[in-house]
Amino acid sequence: MTQYPSILLSRAVDEFSKLPGIGPKTALRLVLHILRQENEQVQGFADAISQLRREVKYCHVCHNISDSDTCSICANPKRDASVICVVENIQDVMAVENTQSFRGLYHVLGGVISPMDGIGPSDLQIASLVERVREGGVSEVILALSPTMEGDTTNFYIFRKLAEFDINISVIARGIAQNDELQYTDEVTLGRSIINRTPFKQ
Amino acid sequence: MTQYPSILLSRAVDEFSKLPGIGPKTALRLVLHILRQENEQVQGFADAISQLRREVKYCHVCHNISDSDTCSICANPKRDASVICVVENIQDVMAVENTQSFRGLYHVLGGVISPMDGIGPSDLQIASLVERVREGGVSEVILALSPTMEGDTTNFYIFRKLAEFDINISVIARGIAQNDELQYTDEVTLGRSIINRTPFKQ
Numbered sequence: 001m002t003q004y005p006s007i008l009l010s011r012a013v014d015e016f017s018k019l020p021g022i023g024p025k026t027a028l029r030l031v032l033h034i035l036r037q038e039n040e041q042v043q044g045f046a047d048a049i050s051q052l053r054r055e056v057k058y059c060h061v062c063h064n065i066s067d068s069d070t071c072s073i074c075a076n077p078k079r080d081a082s083v084i085c086v087v088e089n090i091q092d093v094m095a096v097e098n099t100q101s102f103r104g105l106y107h108v109l110g111g112v113i114s115p116m117d118g119i120g121p122s123d124l125q126i127a128s129l130v131e132r133v134r135e136g137g138v139s140e141v142i143l144a145l146s147p148t149m150e151g152d153t154t155n156f157y158i159f160r161k162l163a164e165f166d167i168n169i170s171v172i173a174r175g176i177a178q179n180d181e182l183q184y185t186d187e188v189t190l191g192r193s194i195i196n197r198t199p200f201k202q
Numbered sequence: 203m204t205q206y207p208s209i210l211l212s213r214a215v216d217e218f219s220k221l222p223g224i225g226p227k228t229a230l231r232l233v234l235h236i237l238r239q240e241n242e243q244v245q246g247f248a249d250a251i252s253q254l255r256r257e258v259k260y261c262h263v264c265h266n267i268s269d270s271d272t273c274s275i276c277a278n279p280k281r282d283a284s285v286i287c288v289v290e291n292i293q294d295v296m297a298v299e300n301t302q303s304f305r306g307l308y309h310v311l312g313g314v315i316s317p318m319d320g321i322g323p324s325d326l327q328i329a330s331l332v333e334r335v336r337e338g339g340v341s342e343v344i345l346a347l348s349p350t351m352e353g354d355t356t357n358f359y360i361f362r363k364l365a366e367f368d369i370n371i372s373v374i375a376r377g378i379a380q381n382d383e384l385q386y387t388d389e390v391t392l393g394r395s396i397i398n399r400t401p402f403k404q
């Protein structure tokens with residue numbers, strides 16, 4: 001058990017150690033780095049964190065993180081509101097946005113169905129997705145969840161919930177990744193990529 | 203350039219990214235973890251950091267981090283005030299304390315002499331070390347700096363500054379580490395460990 005020379009130091013190290021992937025040694029290094037900064041800079045750091053937690057909002061349409069009740073994507077009239085891309089979390093919205101390949105709107109589930117972790121459909125934003133589709137104006141729902149058993153279960157659950165509506169439901173393509181080597185690709189992925197082959201385009 | 207869906211989020215990620223060894227992806231992961239915590243917990247985290255920076259003190263004797271003007275080690279009457287262990291920084295005090303092999307006091311230099319980094323003797327707590335020795339009551343100064351060129355330069359500088367006093371000046375032993383393999387030990391260390399061999403004790 002490491003003894004810290006100061007209770008204030010010990011408390012700050014403890015707080016940093018609670019963050020994922022940060023052990024006591026890294027926490028101490030970060031805290032001592034902070035101690036070398038100017039008072040205003042440190043206050044800026046602390047304020048940014050507490051202000052974020054207090055003031056952050058979630059978009060009432062897509063549940064993405066936002067500074068206002070409607071996020072900048074849902075509020076953007078240039079986006080195609082007839083296509084909804086369903087993702088697991090906020091990082092996935094950012095990942096899809098970074099591809100610059102999608103001009104529709106999003107729907108953030110907040111996770112995937114995972115009985116092992118006690119996460120059922122009612123813990124996710126599935127009912128509100130069905131509601132969005134029911135309100136009309138949606139022509140396609142793209143399911144962009146993780147290619148895992150939980151992701152597949154969730155895809156299937158959503159598919160059944162949306163079956164009553166006259167819309168297209170698609171799943172993002174699975175196959176070998178750009179620059180991957182075939183010999184190191186797992187057999188499930190490689191097998192599916194052969195079954196789901198697409199016509200060659202020049 | 204990653205686009206964040208919220209300015210508050212972007213600001214918090216920026217602040218975390220300023221910490222050493224934390225890139226934007228890790229920063230985002232940490233910030234989203236914080237967002238999932240209760241408001242009070244997040245406030246506790248922010249308070250611990252800003253309070254540390256505002257209220258932390260440095261011991262006026264040894265310059266170790268402290269909650270009061272004199273640190274708990276210097277204020278402890280059971281410690282041997284006649285022996286001073288000179289270290290580079292606060293982590294080194296903690297490292298030596300953890301060995302439970304030292305019952306004297308410390309002197310934290312705040313770094314080592316490094317002309318390349320523009321750090322000269324006057325940037326370090328060397329004058330106050332000489333002052334401590336001049337005040338009397340000190341019989342030994344143990345130099346426990348890093349075994350680097352900068353550490354050696356600093357050792358030599360301090361040695362000359364303390365030469366006028368009738369005290370013992372020692373350097374922590376250098377040699378092969380416990381459980382190290384000889385074949386993987388660098389030649390300087392191995393060579394010195396032969397030259398500085400110690401009598402075998404049963």
